[in-house]
Amino acid sequence: MNDAFYDFEWTVAPRYEWQDWLDPAGKPVAVPAEGLLSLESPDAVKLAWNRSQEEDQKYGPVLCPVIKDNAEVRRYHPMHREHAALFREFGALDHANRTSILEFARKYGSLGVPAASQAIRVRGRDGEWRDHRAYGEPHLRWALEICLMREGLRLTGRKSSFERSRRLKWLFDRHLQHVQGRLTFNQAGEPRLALEPLTLISAMWLQLALALTGEKRFVACKFCRRLFEISTEQTGFRSHREFCSDSCKTKDYRKRKRTALQLAATGARLREISEKTNTETATVRAWLASVNRRSGSKAGGA
Numbered sequence: 001m002n003d004a005f006y007d008f009e010w011t012v013a014p015r016y017e018w019q020d021w022l023d024p025a026g027k028p029v030a031v032p033a034e035g036l037l038s039l040e041s042p043d044a045v046k047l048a049w050n051r052s053q054e055e056d057q058k059y060g061p062v063l064c065p066v067i068k069d070n071a072e073v074r075r076y077h078p079m080h081r082e083h084a085a086l087f088r089e090f091g092a093l094d095h096a097n098r099t100s101i102l103e104f105a106r107k108y109g110s111l112g113v114p115a116a117s118q119a120i121r122v123r124g125r126d127g128e129w130r131d132h133r134a135y136g137e138p139h140l141r142w143a144l145e146i147c148l149m150r151e152g153l154r155l156t157g158r159k160s161s162f163e164r165s166r167r168l169k170w171l172f173d174r175h176l177q178h179v180q181g182r183l184t185f186n187q188a189g190e191p192r193l194a195l196e197p198l199t200l201i202s203a204m205w206l207q208l209a210l211a212l213t214g215e216k217r218f219v220a221c222k223f224c225r226r227l228f229e230i231s232t233e234q235t236g237f238r239s240h241r242e243f244c245s246d247s248c249k250t251k252d253y254r255k256r257k258r259t260a261l262q263l264a265a266t267g268a269r270l271r272e273i274s275e276k277t278n279t280e281t282a283t284v285r286a287w288l289a290s291v292n293r294r295s296g297s298k299a300g301g302a
Contacts, residue, residue: 005079005195007184008203012074012109013065018098019134021058026122026132031060031140039096039140042147049144058116061098062136063105078108078203082245087204087211091150095143112178112199113141145201148174152205156212168212175205260284261291 020028032038037048037059052059067073078086086108094100118134152171155164178198186192197203243249256277263273270288274281 005179005197005203005206006077007194008077008079008196009075010078010109010112010200010203012076012107013067014071014073015066015068016102016105016110017064017066018061018102018139019064019136020061020132021116021118021134021138022120022122022132024120026124028061029059031143033096039143042095042151045095045140045143045147049140052140058118058138058140060139062116062118062134062138063101063110063142064134064136065110076108078197078200079207083108084207087149087207088153090146090204091153093146095146098139101139101142101146109200110137111142111145111201113137113145113201149204149208152208156208172205172209175202176209178202179206257287260287264288264291 023029031048032040034040036044037051038044039048048059051057077083090104093104115136116134116138118132120132121129122132123129148171152168155168155171158164179202180196180198182194182196184192184194195206197206243252256279260273260277260279263276268276270281270284273279274284277284
């Protein structure tokens with residue numbers, strides 16, 4: 001059943017940008033950095049968001065996807081193994097830093113939360129009237145979702161309690177209601193049950209739910225330290241896997257070999273090189289022999 005959501009696909013626009021949200025006087029609205037309704041803390045973010053909904057106001061700029069000149073969008077599968085720990089990367093974002101949010105969106109796309117739209121006419125400094133339009137996901141909503149994910153990650157690492165369980169249930173119910181069942185058919189025309197997140201944010205909460213319930217396990221890549229999924233299912237790697245990609249495996253091999261040759265040049269012994277590079281002595285011996293053969297060949301040719 002774990003690979004039932006394997007086909008979920010998400011779209012990334014060619015470009016994203018922050019667009020100003022203007023007040024009636026034509027001045028950009030920004031979420032305060034300090035105070036009760038601010039980006040100062042997760043509690044302040046939640047309070048600011050709730051107040052914005054009560055007063056039907058939007059705080060701060062909006063993140064807009066930009067598609068011009070027939071530029072093609074990029075599609076990817078968030079539930080595939082190379083993105084299976086995306087929820088951790090999202091939760092590690094600085095919710096107050098619009099640059100880090102923009103970089104995340106450029107890699108993985110919008111969250112899929114309701115967008116805000118503004119179309120007003122404002123008077124510029126020169127006295128002329130101009131039209132202003134903005135459309136996208138509010139910065140405050142991004143900040144809220146990052147804070148909620150961070151809270152979910154924190155609670156999953158705590159001991160079980162009634163309050164913890166109740167809060168986690170609320171967090172997951174809030175987001176997993178946007179994961180729906182679908183009936184699909186494989187290439188042979190056989191029916192198959194699929195679970196399809198409707199948004200990127202619901203997909204990331206589904207990833208966290210699978211990790212929490214033991215359906216998924218994550219380990220850090222031996223080279224780049226990025227988390228990747230360990231599983232026998234279609235969405236994950238097998239348990240003996242040490243690297244997130246063949247590229248990292250190759251880079252690790254080259255780094256260990258380069259380090260081994262540098263140590264050998266300083267007079268280090270075979271066992272010392274083996275220990276420092278975490279490489280079997282037979283492999284280190286083969287590296288050194290290969291270099292010696294090449295050196296001998298050059299000397300003979302000279």
